[in-house]
Amino acid sequence: METILTQERREALEKFLDMLVKMNELGLLDTIRDLPDPEFIGRLSELLMTPGTLKLLDHIDDLLDLAGSIDVEAIKGNMPLIKAALEALSREPKPVGITGLMRAMSDPDVQKGLGLMVELLKAIGKTKTK
Amino acid sequence: MKKVVILGGGGGGAILANLLPREEFQVTVVDKSPLHFFQPGNLWIAFKGVKKEKFLRPLRELLKPHVNFVQDEVVEVDLQNRSVKTRNGKQLGYDYVVFATGAELDYDALPGHRKLLETYGDFYSSPENAEKLYKTLLGMNSGRFVIAVADPIYKCPPGPHKGTFLSWELFSKRGLSDKVKVVLAVPVPHAYPSKTIADIIEPELNARGIELHTFFTANEIDLDNKKIISLEGEELSFDVATVIPPHRGPSYSVTPESVKDGNGYIKIDKYTSKVEGFDDAFAIGDCTNAPTSKSGVTAHLQAEVVAARLQGIDAKYSGRTNCPLITDGKGLFIISDYDHPPIPVRFSKFKRLMEDFFVATYWSAIRYPEFWSPVFKAYFEATDEMIRKGEGW
Numbered sequence: 001m002e003t004i005l006t007q008e009r010r011e012a013l014e015k016f017l018d019m020l021v022k023m024n025e026l027g028l029l030d031t032i033r034d035l036p037d038p039e040f041i042g043r044l045s046e047l048l049m050t051p052g053t054l055k056l057l058d059h060i061d062d063l064l065d066l067a068g069s070i071d072v073e074a075i076k077g078n079m080p081l082i083k084a085a086l087e088a089l090s091r092e093p094k095p096v097g098i099t100g101l102m103r104a105m106s107d108p109d110v111q112k113g114l115g116l117m118v119e120l121l122k123a124i125g126k127t128k129t130k
Numbered sequence: 131m132k133k134v135v136i137l138g139g140g141g142g143g144a145i146l147a148n149l150l151p152r153e154e155f156q157v158t159v160v161d162k163s164p165l166h167f168f169q170p171g172n173l174w175i176a177f178k179g180v181k182k183e184k185f186l187r188p189l190r191e192l193l194k195p196h197v198n199f200v201q202d203e204v205v206e207v208d209l210q211n212r213s214v215k216t217r218n219g220k221q222l223g224y225d226y227v228v229f230a231t232g233a234e235l236d237y238d239a240l241p242g243h244r245k246l247l248e249t250y251g252d253f254y255s256s257p258e259n260a261e262k263l264y265k266t267l268l269g270m271n272s273g274r275f276v277i278a279v280a281d282p283i284y285k286c287p288p289g290p291h292k293g294t295f296l297s298w299e300l301f302s303k304r305g306l307s308d309k310v311k312v313v314l315a316v317p318v319p320h321a322y323p324s325k326t327i328a329d330i331i332e333p334e335l336n337a338r339g340i341e342l343h344t345f346f347t348a349n350e351i352d353l354d355n356k357k358i359i360s361l362e363g364e365e366l367s368f369d370v371a372t373v374i375p376p377h378r379g380p381s382y383s384v385t386p387e388s389v390k391d392g393n394g395y396i397k398i399d400k401y402t403s404k405v406e407g408f409d410d411a412f413a414i415g416d417c418t419n420a421p422t423s424k425s426g427v428t429a430h431l432q433a434e435v436v437a438a439r440l441q442g443i444d445a446k447y448s449g450r451t452n453c454p455l456i457t458d459g460k461g462l463f464i465i466s467d468y469d470h471p472p473i474p475v476r477f478s479k480f481k482r483l484m485e486d487f488f489v490a491t492y493w494s495a496i497r498y499p500e501f502w503s504p505v506f507k508a509y510f511e512a513t514d515e516m517i518r519k520g521e522g523w
Contacts, residue, residue, distance in 0.1 A: 038501070038504055042508065045505045049512045051513075053512075054516075055523060061479050
């Protein structure tokens with residue numbers, strides 16, 4: 001035992017044992033002991049390993065790069081717009097023909113929305129003309 | 131208690147032994163070697179210089195304590211009298227026998243092959259020869275390194291391709307990608323038997339300037355003139371070469387002889403692993419004639435099926451493969467089964483990580499297969515769904 005327990009190892013072992021004591025007081029050792037249960041592992045695996053998650057994870061490096069390049073501030077700033085759009089989409093609007101469209105265009109809210117649409121179309125078109 | 135004798139303590143045999151409940155089965159594993167070798171380790175040894183000890187463990191430690199281990203060589207199996215004879219004269223009776231002795235590599239089939247092996251080493255025969263190959267490659271500063279294949283049936287179908295990519299990586303790291311030409315010669319019409327996979331591999335080979343020869347079945351090695359001659363009449367010159375040899379089934383005597391096919395492989399029902407004509411004999415892994423890739427995954431899944439069947443469950447093996455093809459930075463898995471050809475897969479860093487994870491958990495998976503079973507089950511079910519839907523990954 002003396003040869004195995006060098007001074008450094010004795011120190012490390014003591015710290016490790018103290019850590020175990022703390023974990024035991026917190027009940028963590030019981031958790032660690034009980035977690036590797038075949039049912040729990042099975043359910044966790046089923047959750048993490050679906051065709052969807054496997055495909056997602058396969059692109060994890062690209063997705064992380066993509067996520068890093070997103071302008072998060074712009075999204076935060078436009079949250080009200082995004083929420084409003086989603087709300088409108090869920091409302092099941094009635095179909096509108098050319099006369100209905102003309103009539104709608106006299107609504108100042110619609111006019112503002114149309115202006116936004118035009119800017120959006122311009123921006124998209126610009127990326128195509130490169 | 132039912133007596134089960136498992137011939138071979140490799141990936142298939144050891145997992146099966148550790149899966150069978152001790153309350154129901156008295157299990158004996160017979161293996162001529164005291165060591166269990168993680169065979170894919172040959173790639174790391176031969177192309178990355180990893181020491182072979184990392185991939186070798188005493189079989190006795192990998193088998194659960196209640197499993198009997200007889201370190202001896204099987205010389206005769208008599209299926210009619212339910213008895214196994216060993217080199218040292220032991221006679222083992224059984225209620226069930228499972229062949230799991232793997233494939234035998236024939237280095238005497240091709241003229242000049244054994245001399246080639248002794249000169250350069252290789253990454254198929256043994257960890258010692260893999261170490262030899264690494265030394266050889268380290269001493270290579272220019273010329274052609276050729277990897278060729280003698281027969282379309284060999285274990286680990288992407289093995290030659292992994293050797294190709296990893297050796298290219300080795301030369302590239304040493305700044306020799308312009309000086310050393312890596313050459314891959316395969317006996318099939320494309321880079322890989324499956325055109326789907328070949329279409330994914332070929333651009334990677336081209337991008338690295340790796341020379342590919344198709345329709346090249348290595349038939350003879352002329353070491354003096356440093357060339358490999360193919361069945362098709364083509365010649366490939368080399369400075370260093372390795373040829374994956376023809377494989378055979380077990381050479382030990384099995385009665386009746388009719389259970390072996392023309393190449394010595396044990397004939398089985400491809401779904402249940404039952405030896406043809408017998409209810410109390412099974413075969414798993416590389417020693418069988420199952421029409422799917424010879425790989426560790428096959429052995430593992432067949433071991434699970436046999437373990438279930440011995441306990442009265444009607445489990446079946448779907449022919450599922452999951453062969454990893456690594457190029458160091460990225461990897462892919464060749465996913466297919468008896469009824470479906472390989473699905474399109476892309477090289478990705480994630481899959482390469484998954485392969486690393488698998489290698490790291492190998493010893494645990496052998497010793498405690500029941501712990502990892504749910505994880506593997508979830509993975510195979512998810513990827514089976516991809517196969518069924520014809521999706522790629």
